[in-house]
Amino acid sequence: MNEQTSNETTSFIEQIFPNVDWGQMWEATYETLYMTALSTVFTFIFGLVIGLLLFLTAPHNLWANRIVHFLTGAFVNIFRSIPFIILIILLIPFTKLIFGSIRGANAALPALIIGAAPFYARMVLIALREIDKGVIEAAKSMGAKTSTIIWKVLIPESRPALISGITVTSVALVGYTAMAGVIGAGGLGHLAFLYGFQRNRPDVTLVATIIILFIVFFIQWLGDTISAKVDKR
Amino acid sequence: MISIKELRKEFTVEDKKIVAVDDVTLDIKRGEIFGVIGYSGAGKSTFIRLLNGLEQPTSGEVFINGKRFSHMKGESLRQARQKVSMIFQHFNLLWSRTVEENIAFPLEIAGVSKEERYDRVQNLIELVGLQGREKAYPSQLSGGQKQRVGIARALANEPDVLLGDEATSALDPETTDAILDLLVDINERLGITIVLITHEMHVIQKICHRVAVMEAGRIVEMGKVLDVFQNPQQSVTKRFVSQLTGVKDTLPTLEMLFDNYPSGSLIQLTFVGKKTEEPILTELIRNFQVSASVVHGHINETKDGPYGTLIVHIDGAESQIHEALQFLQSIDVKAEVLSNE
Ligand SMILES: Nc1ncnc2c1ncn2[C@@H]1O[C@H](COP(=O)(O)OP(=O)(O)O)[C@@H](O)[C@H]1O
Ligand SMILES: [Mg+2]
Numbered sequence: 001m002n003e004q005t006s007n008e009t010t011s012f013i014e015q016i017f018p019n020v021d022w023g024q025m026w027e028a029t030y031e032t033l034y035m036t037a038l039s040t041v042f043t044f045i046f047g048l049v050i051g052l053l054l055f056l057t058a059p060h061n062l063w064a065n066r067i068v069h070f071l072t073g074a075f076v077n078i079f080r081s082i083p084f085i086i087l088i089i090l091l092i093p094f095t096k097l098i099f100g101s102i103r104g105a106n107a108a109l110p111a112l113i114i115g116a117a118p119f120y121a122r123m124v125l126i127a128l129r130e131i132d133k134g135v136i137e138a139a140k141s142m143g144a145k146t147s148t149i150i151w152k153v154l155i156p157e158s159r160p161a162l163i164s165g166i167t168v169t170s171v172a173l174v175g176y177t178a179m180a181g182v183i184g185a186g187g188l189g190h191l192a193f194l195y196g197f198q199r200n201r202p203d204v205t206l207v208a209t210i211i212i213l214f215i216v217f218f219i220q221w222l223g224d225t226i227s228a229k230v231d232k233r
Numbered sequence: 234m235i236s237i238k239e240l241r242k243e244f245t246v247e248d249k250k251i252v253a254v255d256d257v258t259l260d261i262k263r264g265e266i267f268g269v270i271g272y273s274g275a276g277k278s279t280f281i282r283l284l285n286g287l288e289q290p291t292s293g294e295v296f297i298n299g300k301r302f303s304h305m306k307g308e309s310l311r312q313a314r315q316k317v318s319m320i321f322q323h324f325n326l327l328w329s330r331t332v333e334e335n336i337a338f339p340l341e342i343a344g345v346s347k348e349e350r351y352d353r354v355q356n357l358i359e360l361v362g363l364q365g366r367e368k369a370y371p372s373q374l375s376g377g378q379k380q381r382v383g384i385a386r387a388l389a390n391e392p393d394v395l396l397g398d399e400a401t402s403a404l405d406p407e408t409t410d411a412i413l414d415l416l417v418d419i420n421e422r423l424g425i426t427i428v429l430i431t432h433e434m435h436v437i438q439k440i441c442h443r444v445a446v447m448e449a450g451r452i453v454e455m456g457k458v459l460d461v462f463q464n465p466q467q468s469v470t471k472r473f474v475s476q477l478t479g480v481k482d483t484l485p486t487l488e489m490l491f492d493n494y495p496s497g498s499l500i501q502l503t504f505v506g507k508k509t510e511e512p513i514l515t516e517l518i519r520n521f522q523v524s525a526s527v528v529h530g531h532i533n534e535t536k537d538g539p540y541g542t543l544i545v546h547i548d549g550a551e552s553q554i555h556e557a558l559q560f561l562q563s564i565d566v567k568a569e570v571l572s573n574e
Contacts, residue, residue, distance in 0.1 A: 138325035141285055142339040142390075143314035152338070156329040232370040233328045 019201040024191065029211050031105045032187035035177040036215070039112035040170040046117040047169070048162070050076060051124020052150060062146050076118040084115045084176050088183055108185035112176050120169045127161030128154055160231040167223025171216050178212065188212055234426050235261040235284065235394065240293035240303075242279050242450075253279040255450035257293070261443075266420055266427045266536075268437040268458070270473055271447035277430040280447070281396050284428065285317045286310050298393050315343055318387035322399035324379040326371040332382050333358065333367040339389040357385040361415060377408035384415060388423070395419070397429045401436060409433075413440045417536075434476040438462070438535045446470045459537050463503055463567055477533050490528060490546065497548030499528065500558070503567040504541040513566060514545065521557045523549035544571070 014020075050072060056062050057069035082090070088111040092102050099107045131154060139153045155162070178189025188208040196205030242254040253276040261267045271277050282288040284295055286302055295302040300313055318339070326335050333354050340350045358367055361381040371379055380400065387395055397416070401409040417440050420427050429436060437444045437458060445455040446469055453467045465471045490499060502513075514525050525547050532541035547554055561568040 132323075132325065134321055134323055134325040135327060137287065138319070138321060139338075139342075141287060141314060141319040142342050142386075143311035144342045145311065148342055152341070153327065157327060159329060230329070233372050 017203040017207055019195075019203050020207050024195075025204075025207060025211070028186065028188045028191040028208070029215075031185075032174070032177050032181075032189070032212070032215065035105050035108050035112060035180070035185065035187055036170060036173050036219075039109055039116060039173050039177075040166065042109070042113045043116040043120050043169055043173065044166050046113060047120030047166075048124055048155075050117060050121035051128065052154065054121060054125045055128040055154075056146075056150075062149065076121050079114060079118040080122065082115075084111070085179055087111055087115050088180060103184045103186075105186050108177060108180035108187075111180060112173055115176060116169050116173050119172070120165060123165035123169070124158075124162060127158040127165060130161060131157045160227045160233075163223055163227040163230065167220060167227070170219050170223070174212060174216055174219070234263040234265070234298065235428070236294075236296040237261075237284075238294045238296075240280075240283060240295065241291045242276075242283060242288060243291045252450050254283060254290075257450075257452050259445060259452060259455065261426060261428060263426055264420070264424050265443065266417070266429065266441050268429045268431060268441035268444045269447055269452075270431055270434065270437050270444060272432055272469070275447045276450040277432075277447055278398055281319075281398050281428065281430050284394075284396055285314055285319060315339065315390040316392045317394045317396065318390065318392040319396045319398065320380065320383045320387050320400045322402050324371070324376075324383045324403075326379060326382055326386075328371050331368050331370055332363060332374070335371070335382050336385045336389055339386055343390050353389065354385075357388060360388070360419075361385045375408070376404050377411060380404065380408075380412050381415065384412075384419070388419065388425075391423075392425065394426045394428065397427065399431060400429065402431065402433065406435075409436070410439070416440060434473045437473075438477060438533050438540070440536060442536060446473065457537070458535055459505055459540060462535070462540050463505055477531070494546050494548070497524075497546055498554055499571040500545050500547055500561075501569045501571055502541075502543040502545060502561065503569070504532075504543070505538065505565070505567075513561070513564070517547075517557055517560070520560065521549070522553045523547050523557050 053072050054069065054076065057065040057072065059066070059069075079087070088108075091111045091114065095102050095107050095110050098110065101107055135157060136149060136153060139149050144153070177185070177187050178192070181187045181189030181191070182193045184190065188211055192205045192208035195201055196203075196208060237257055237259050240254055240257040241252070244251045244253055255276070257280065269277055269280065279288060283290055284297070284302065286305055290303050293303065297313075297317055302310075302313060302317070305313060327338065330338065336354045336357050337350050340353060345353070354367075358364060361384050363378065363381050363385065366374065366378065371382065374382065383400075384395075395416075400416075401412050404412060413436060416427060416429075419425055420440075429441065431437065441458050443456065444458050444461050445452045446461070446467060447453070448467070448469045454461060454465070454470045461470060462474055462477075465474045504513075514527070517523065517525055525545050527543060527545055529544040530541070531543075532539055534540075547557060549557075558568050558570070
């Protein structure tokens with residue numbers, strides 16, 4: 001694109017979205033991406049750990065333990081059931097304690113992760129249950145340690161499901177960041193609510209929505225692509 | 234090599250006690266191919282899982298290579314398992330790994346260095362005849378090829394014993410034979426003791442030296458394959474043997490035959506070894522005043538020579554039939570007069 005057409009495009013966009021402050025919009029987009037990326041990474045880690053714990057402590061499994069299994073299951077079910085918006089409110093004191101404030105992108109992270117990790121843990125459990133028992137048994141018969149079974153059997157063999165699970169979770173997290181935005185976490189949801197809704201500038205809301213859609217589509221595409229690539233079944 | 238003493242395994246399912254393995258005592262020699270045959274639910278899988286500690290016995294003991302396998306735990310059990318490997322009915326390969334990565338897996342477990350792993354995997358691939366398929370994923374292989382990977386993987390840590398749980402049951406007859414040939418080859422070349430569990434008499438007949446027949450958790454009959462074939466004692470064993478001779482399949486015709494031949498006798502002859510090739514019937518007709526016609530015939534190749542069954546109709550004077558039978562007994566052919574009761 002040469003400079004002239006680029007300028008023309010810009011002015012055209014300014015015409016149909018008169019109220020959009022693009023600097024502010026990109027800033028918000030960055031915040032949304034930041035919150036989504038970071039919370040996805042932590043949700044993946046915590047969800048995987050909790051999911052593995054749930055799986056391994058189940059009856060007849062490698063770490064079969066009724067008490068740990070029950071407690072982990074209860075934790076997952078409780079936090080999975082609390083509506084996200086209520087979770088944010090419940091976590092305000094905790095967030096204040098860590099970050100000293102409940103505003104800004106970082107302050108949204110605890111709620112995002114605690115809200116999404118149990119959700120993902122459940123999907124991890126389902127993915128692990130799908131693994132052929134015979135393969136785990138084969139690894140045992142070769143003299144594999146539990147840690148070897150986790151790293152070299154459970155995780156690799158459930159990879160496609162683990163990836164499609166984190167994709168769904170990450171898409172949900174984009175939605176959660178928007179909700180977190182309403183209570184002041186920043187990002188596109190915050191922008192749409194504060195400027196688009198409260199100040200009645202629908203073009204801002206529209207642009208924020210379009211960007212969120214792009215983010216969601218991108219995440220879904222990325223997840224589907226990776227999941228298909230690692231699936232050798 | 235493998236010494237099993239008064240082995241017993243109980244399961245409790247909903248307060249009901251199931252005895253899956255009931256007081257099994259037997260010894261398996263070094264370098265032997267030992268078969269265990271039984272119908273579904275007989276306790277075969279439980280038995281073989283007790284051998285490598287995947288299941289702990291309720292009572293009794295398993296010694297392999299002088300090591301007390303039963304009741305072993307933790308690191309020592311894991312170490313010991315590397316020398317007692319297993320192949321499975323459904324192969325149990327990691328679909329996320331290629332052929333060579335699957336074969337390398339037990340070597341990774343054993344802590345073998347990367348360079349050595351590579352060399353050993355190449356040798357194993359050659360041994361099982363999978364050259365050119367190293368980079369393939371299990372989903373791209375046929376059943377027979379998958380089992381070859383399973384066998385290569387099982388041999389990776391140079392085990393003393395190879396256990397097979399229905400290792401050919403998911404394969405078609407031709408592939409089954411190819412895999413069985415491979416197992417014999419491995420047994421002869423590497424001297425590995427092989428224990429095979431199966432419900433197919435064909436497997437026992439083709440490669441086993443000795444066989445144990447299992448029913449309801451117990452070993453009801455055991456011995457050299459040919460002896461057991463020739464002289465089955467228990468009704469389960471007889472049923473398995475008839476799986477091969479096909480006598481059962483011809484029973485309706487047999488009944489018809491009794492109608493067709495109201496006189497004379499229908500005799501089932503069981504030949505072992507060389508005698509199958511000798512012209513016994515010719516001799517029979519020549520030396521005795523009888524007529525003989527073949528009603529049904531079947532010959533199986535076993536590891537210790539051919540084994541055959543023949544049903545013949547012999548007619549003539551009572552005394553001549555009697556003498557003919559005695560002649561057959563004298564040359565070590567088992568003759569059984571069939572009756573239609
Ligand atoms: N883990 C288990 N829990 C309870 N019962 C079992 C278990 N494994 C096997 N059994 C029971 O033990 C008996 C023998 O089973 P199995 O060893 O699988 O026989 P086979 O391999 O000869 O078909 C069956 O009645 C089966 O239901
Ligand atoms: Mg079985």
